[in-house]
Amino acid sequence: MEQTQEYDSKLVTLLEALWGDGYLSPGGNAETALVLAGLDVRGLRVLDIGCGTGGCALYIASGLEPAEVVGIDVEPEVVEKASAAAERAGHAGRLSFVAVEPGPLPFADSRFDVVFSKDAIVHIPDKHTLAQEIFRVLAPGGVFAASDWMAGSDGLRSAAMQHYEQVEGLGFGLASPDRYFAALRAAGFERISYRDRTHWLRERTHRELVQLAGPLRPSLEASVGKEFLDHEVQVWQALCAVLDTAELGAGHWRARKSATS
Ligand SMILES: C[S@@+](CC[C@H](N)C(=O)[O-])C[C@H]1O[C@@H](n2cnc3c(N)ncnc32)[C@H](O)[C@@H]1O
DSSP states (O other): OOOOOOSOHHHHHHHHHHHOTTOSSTTHHHHHHHHTTTOOOTTOEEEEETOTTSHHHHHHHHHSOOSEEEEEESOHHHHHHHHHHHHHTTOTTTEEEEEOOSSSOSSOTTOEEEEEEESOGGGOSOHHHHHHHHHHHEEEEEEEEEEEEEESOSSOOOHHHHHHHHHHOSOOOOOOHHHHHHHHHHHTOEEEEEEEOHHHHHHHHHHHHHHHHTTTHHHHHHHHOHHHHHHHHHHHHHHHHHHHTTSEEEEEEEEEOOTTO
């Protein structure tokens, strides 16, 4: 099946202007560190699902002394950009990025010790199958640590939410924390925990809207064009509306595969 490019060069330019080089999600290295807080990845093999332009994987490879980091993404262009950044940073040996098809993870059972993901699982509608795949590629004792955007509930979407999903135009498979929890538990995970980050995301998204409409406008208009920027301002307005009602939220997940599984 042909993959439509959603994170095209204009969107990547705009998101990196807001969120930092290598980041297609908010929070930068500090948020990546928080997702991994308390987890010692020294000497471990880490998979990053939905690596985008590579900021999270680069941070992990540069600062946390893993044995290996593999980033995967369905969009070849972001993978190319991430690979170039890894090479520039001198990490080409132990950090690699691979373009994949949506679907089963292309790795052997027990291939990784940590599966990380930052704001990418939202694009994968079937949480149950993905949770089984993550469980399969984790070695016994392995850890899943992820951030994601969440639906406040799995019920009917309000008009504001439908408007946001329509203007955003990205393939969303938003699910509630309950659905994530059920998927992780059904896959066999233990010690499942969730840290709500909705308040944090709401505050910073409102600040970003001010930036997009004000200080960042001249440089972004020059790089992505007025029409695209005007559209993204609409996206941010719609996003603020659904964050204000908590119909959209965000949070960090942690779950473990038992050492005896
Ligand atoms: C919001 S971006 C986050 C990128 C990166 N994790 C970060 O924090 O900067 C979501 C990424 O998930 C990728 N993605 C979407 N569906 C995917 C799938 N089925 N498997 C792997 N990656 C996927 C997109 O191409 C995009 O690069």
